Amino acid sequence: MKKVQKITGGIMMGTTALSVIIIIAIIIIMLVVIIIGGKDQLSWKFLTSFPEEGMTKGGIFPAIFGTALMVLIMSVAAVPLGAITAIYLTEYAKDRSWIAISVRFAVRTLAMVPSIIFGLFGLGFFIKFVGGGMDQAFFGGHLTWAQPNILWASLTMALLTLPVVIVSVEESIRTVPRELREASLALGATKWQTIRKIVLPGSRSGILTGTILAVSRGAGEVAPILFTGAAYYLATLPRGLSDQFMSLGYHVYIMSTQSVNVDQTLPIQFATTLVLLMLTFSLNLVAVIIRSRLRKSH
Amino acid sequence: MNSENNNGIPGQEEQKPGTELTGQPAETTEVNTSKFVFSNESLKKQMRPSEFFAEKIITGVAFLSIAVIILIFLFVFRETLPIFSGKAAKKTELSTAKQETYGEAAAESSSGKQEVYGATDDTVVTTESQAGDSLPSYSGNESVTADQVTLKSLAGKTWMPVSENPRYGLLPLIIGTLKITLISILFAAPLAILAALFSAAFAPRWMREIIKPAIELLAGFPSVVIGFFALMVMATFFQHLFGYETRLNAFVGGVAMALAAIPIIFTVTEDVMTAVPSTYKEASLALGASKWQTAFFVTLPAAAPGIFAAVLLGIGRIFGETMIVLMATGNAAMMSLNPFESVRTLSATIGAEMAEVVFGDTHYNVLFLIGTLLFVFTFALNAIAEFYVKGKLMTRLQGKTS
Numbered sequence: 170m171k172k173v174q175k176i177t178g179g180i181m182m183g184t185t186a187l188s189v190i191i192i193i194a195i196i197i198i199m200l201v202v203i204i205i206g207g208k209d210q211l212s213w214k215f216l217t218s219f220p221e222e223g224m225t226k227g228g229i230f231p232a233i234f235g236t237a238l239m240v241l242i243m244s245v246a247a248v249p250l251g252a253i254t255a256i257y258l259t260e261y262a263k264d265r266s267w268i269a270i271s272v273r274f275a276v277r278t279l280a281m282v283p284s285i286i287f288g289l290f291g292l293g294f295f296i297k298f299v300g301g302g303m304d305q306a307f308f309g310g311h312l313t314w315a316q317p318n319i320l321w322a323s324l325t326m327a328l329l330t331l332p333v334v335i336v337s338v339e340e341s342i343r344t345v346p347r348e349l350r351e352a353s354l355a356l357g358a359t360k361w362q363t364i365r366k367i368v369l370p371g372s373r374s375g376i377l378t379g380t381i382l383a384v385s386r387g388a389g390e391v392a393p394i395l396f397t398g399a400a401y402y403l404a405t406l407p408r409g410l411s412d413q414f415m416s417l418g419y420h421v422y423i424m425s426t427q428s429v430n431v432d433q434t435l436p437i438q439f440a441t442t443l444v445l446l447m448l449t450f451s452l453n454l455v456a457v458i459i460r461s462r463l464r465k466s467h
Numbered sequence: 468m469n470s471e472n473n474n475g476i477p478g479q480e481e482q483k484p485g486t487e488l489t490g491q492p493a494e495t496t497e498v499n500t501s502k503f504v505f506s507n508e509s510l511k512k513q514m515r516p517s518e519f520f521a522e523k524i525i526t527g528v529a530f531l532s533i534a535v536i537i538l539i540f541l542f543v544f545r546e547t548l549p550i551f552s553g554k555a556a557k558k559t560e561l562s563t564a565k566q567e568t569y570g571e572a573a574a575e576s577s578s579g580k581q582e583v584y585g586a587t588d589d590t591v592v593t594t595e596s597q598a599g600d601s602l603p604s605y606s607g608n609e610s611v612t613a614d615q616v617t618l619k620s621l622a623g624k625t626w627m628p629v630s631e632n633p634r635y636g637l638l639p640l641i642i643g644t645l646k647i648t649l650i651s652i653l654f655a656a657p658l659a660i661l662a663a664l665f666s667a668a669f670a671p672r673w674m675r676e677i678i679k680p681a682i683e684l685l686a687g688f689p690s691v692v693i694g695f696f697a698l699m700v701m702a703t704f705f706q707h708l709f710g711y712e713t714r715l716n717a718f719v720g721g722v723a724m725a726l727a728a729i730p731i732i733f734t735v736t737e738d739v740m741t742a743v744p745s746t747y748k749e750a751s752l753a754l755g756a757s758k759w760q761t762a763f764f765v766t767l768p769a770a771a772p773g774i775f776a777a778v779l780l781g782i783g784r785i786f787g788e789t790m791i792v793l794m795a796t797g798n799a800a801m802m803s804l805n806p807f808e809s810v811r812t813l814s815a816t817i818g819a820e821m822a823e824v825v826f827g828d829t830h831y832n833v834l835f836l837i838g839t840l841l842f843v844f845t846f847a848l849n850a851i852a853e854f855y856v857k858g859k860l861m862t863r864l865q866g867k868t869s
Contacts, residue, residue: 178759185665185762188658189678192729196685199696199726206699250528257529261522274853275533281780281849282536282842283787284690285814286543289838292821293542328535335532361521389689392789392814396821418691418790425695426794435699442695446688453687457680 200446207443210436216444224402224424225434229441234406235319235414236448239394240384242323242410243330248380250327251334258335259342260364280332284392291325291397313411320410322398329393330383337382341375341463342368374463378456385452389445391418401427417445543842546835549827550621621833626800626811628820628830635833637840639800643717643810647792648785650721650806651728655785656778658725659732666733667740668762679737686730694794697723702795711807713797718806720796727788728781735780739773740766744864772863776856783848787841789814813837 214228221227254272262269300314300321308314345368353363369376391399400413401423407414424438425431431438623636666678702719743766751761767774792798797809798819817834824831 174757178757181759181763182665182669185661185669188661189665189670192658192662192685192733193678193681195726196681199688199693202700203692203696250531253525253528254532257525261525262529271533272529274850275536277853278536278846278849279532281783281787281845282539283789283814283845285787285789285817286539286838286842286845289543289546289817289821289835290539293546293835294538297826298542331532331535359518361518364521385687389687389691391689391691392818395818418689421691421695422790422794425698438695438699442692446692449687449689449692450684453684457683461676461680 203439203443203446206439207436207441210440211443215440219404220402224428224437225430226437229417229420229437229444231403231406232415232417232420232441233444235399236388236417238407239319239323239326239398239414239416240387242320243326243387244380244384246324246327247330247334247383248376251331251379251383252338252376254331255335255338255342256364256368258339260360260368276332276335279328280336284329284390285395287325287329287393288395288397290328291321291393295321295324296397316411317396317398317413318411319398319407319414322394322414325393325397326387326390329390330387333383333386334376334379337379337460338372338375341372341378344375344463345371374459378459378463381452381456381459385449385456388452389418389449391416391422394419417441417448421445540839540842540846543835543838547832547839549832550829550836621836624802626816628833629823633830635830637813637837639802640811640813640816640837642802642804643796643800644786644812644814646717646804646806646810647721647724647796647812648782650717651724651785652778652782654722654725655728655732655781659729659777659781660736660774662729663733663736663740664762664767667737668766669758679734682730682733685726686734688726690727690788690790691794693723693726694791697791697795709807713807713809715795715797715809716807717796717810720792720810721806723791723795724785724788727791728785731784732777732781735777736770736774739770739777739860742773742864743769769863770860772856772860776852776860779848779852779856783845783852786848787814787845789818793818813841817841 216228216233217230218228219230254276258269258272262272296315296317300316303314304310304312314320349367349371350363353367354360358366394416398413399416399419403413403415421438421441424434424441428434621635621637623634624638625634625636626639627634662678662682666675670678697719698715701723702714705719705722706714747765747769748761751765752758756764792810792812792815796811796815798811798815799809800811800816801808814837817837820830821834824834
């Protein structure tokens with residue numbers, strides 16, 4: 170009887186261990202396949218030159234540049250808004266009040282909304298409503314802002330990454346000891362002074378982690394920019410906020426599904442995927458390290 | 468508390484500055500009186516507006532996320548309205564024609580003609596098709612007939628939006644979505660839950676600290692990378708393994724989507740399992756149960772509502788995922804339950820067709836309708852996971868222990 174139990178126990182434990190091994194093995198296989206497929210094509214020249222001959226040769230510099238620019242504009246919009254929302258949730262909102270509950274619910278819903286819906290929203294709100302309104306008001310109906318461009322794509326992406334920033338900043342604000350806050354208040358500092366001088370500096374690493382995670386998420390997402398600003402091919406870099414841009418993720422997507430000769434450009438596709446993966450992967454790794462250090466120190 | 472009280476009454480500071488202060492600030496004033504008598508009042512006058520505005524601005528920004536949710540629904544839904552009322556359709560068509568001043572007029576009219584042909588060929592309602600027959604006067608009646616045909620055909624079995632006779636039957640898309648969701652949840656849920664159980668109940672501390680970040684890194688893989696991997700590697704591999712005909716099909720897409728859902732299910736499940744009170748486990752162990760019995764018969768049932776929520780979140784993720792299905796499923800809208808045939812999901816339809824559609828067209832509105840469906844569904848899933856399941860979990864974990 171006891172022996173049977175031991176064997177079943179071993180099998181049960183073995184199954185759980187096996188599922189961990191399967192998941193981690195898949196991750197490793199994915200990494201290895203993409204690294205092997207892309208490493209030959211990857212070179213300094215590939216990273217810094219433009220696509221040539223209908224994107225069958227050449228590099229991916231415009232895609233890298235476009236992704237970086239988009240992510241930059243996105244962070245400028247998302248990080249302050251996210252940090253302020255996190256401050257509200259931790260410092261101002263009363264925990265059980267309906268406002269706090271509904272803000273929290275909204276943030277979680279925002280994190281759940283499919284990314285393609287953000288794309289639709291960007292099209293319906295930013296491009297048609299805001300852009301169309303701007304064109305009517307300032308450009309006399311001349312088509313300037315009511316079309317896909319890097320600004321609308323970045324703002325759409327900012328909404329998508331907002332919850333990432335909020336969650337991460339909130340988590341780090343909660344690690345600021347209550348005693349520090351109370352000491353500051355006891356010394357006569359007002360609430361806003363306390364937040365500015367005590368809470369925010371204490372949660373710097375959380376804001377950093379949030380920014381990194383948001384950047385990594387934003388760099389990898391394709392669905393929201395499908396019809397809000399990403400372009401198939403551009404001969405020049407975007408010169409202003411009303412220009413379209415090329416993006417790494419979109420480049421991978423169109424090269425592997427819609428280009429003329431998929432097999433011929435396979436090395437370029439793998440290399441582009443590798444670049445995208447390295448980018449998001451290293452950013453995530455940094456965020457994980459910062460976060461685990463933060464958890465250990467508290 | 469003190470600063471909050473001061474905020475509430477900005478106009479009264481000059482009348483009773485001393486009596487209002489209680490507690491610590493009063494003590495500081497007493498210390499300071501020897502130097503500056505007026506310092507207290509001037510300080511308060513400077514601070515109050517900035518405090519007031521800081522709080523208002525912060526609260527305002529916090530409401531932004533609520534506003535965004537509402538706006539998303541409103542603006543996605545707004546573009547679907549023309550389907551339900553012919554007048555609105557005319558209106559948007561006119562306004563878009565105005566906005567896009569160059570070159571669109573020809574495209575608009577040609578697409579309008581297509582819709583009229585659709586109405587006549589469909590022969591759904593004879594009187595209206597007669598109205599459509601008189602081609603020259605299609606300005607008034609045309610949009611109405613086209614839209615009514617659309618409403619009827621939404622429940623149809625064919626999705627053929629770009630043709631002489633456009634049909635917008637959502638049924639194959641819904642079946643495709645459900646098929647993919649089922650396949651991938653069948654892979655993702657057992658794997659992720661068992662892995663979480665191992666991490667929470669069996670793994671030693673050092674191992675846990677490797678497993679958790681490693682699986683969370685999978686969440687950092689962009690979906691386009693997973694899609695690319697599925698398209699280039701997995702599809703070929705599975706075709707060799709099983710020997711089916713279509714290389715890109717629901718099975719490949721489902722397995723690839725499982726990779727996207729595993730980290731979510733794992734993380735939430737693991738968190739819930741570690742939150743199960745240790746008294747449960749200790750009681751079980753003290754009664755003579757072994758480690759695995761405790762894990763499977765105590766920890767797992769105690770965390771069941773949380774695991775359910777985790778699976779719901781995973782389903783939500785799969786349901787809305789676009790890039791992976793767009794790349795790895797073949798994108799053919801078919802009415803079939805065979806997992807080894809191509810499918811087209813709701814989200815992939817939006818992703819694939821929105822770029823080529825004419826603004827204000829019926830097709831455009833139907834795509835937004837699909838978006839509304841997706842949004843409402845994920846919203847409902849999230850609401851269930853949030854309120855129902857969490858409430859249940861709380862009562863189960865806290866109500867019994869306290």
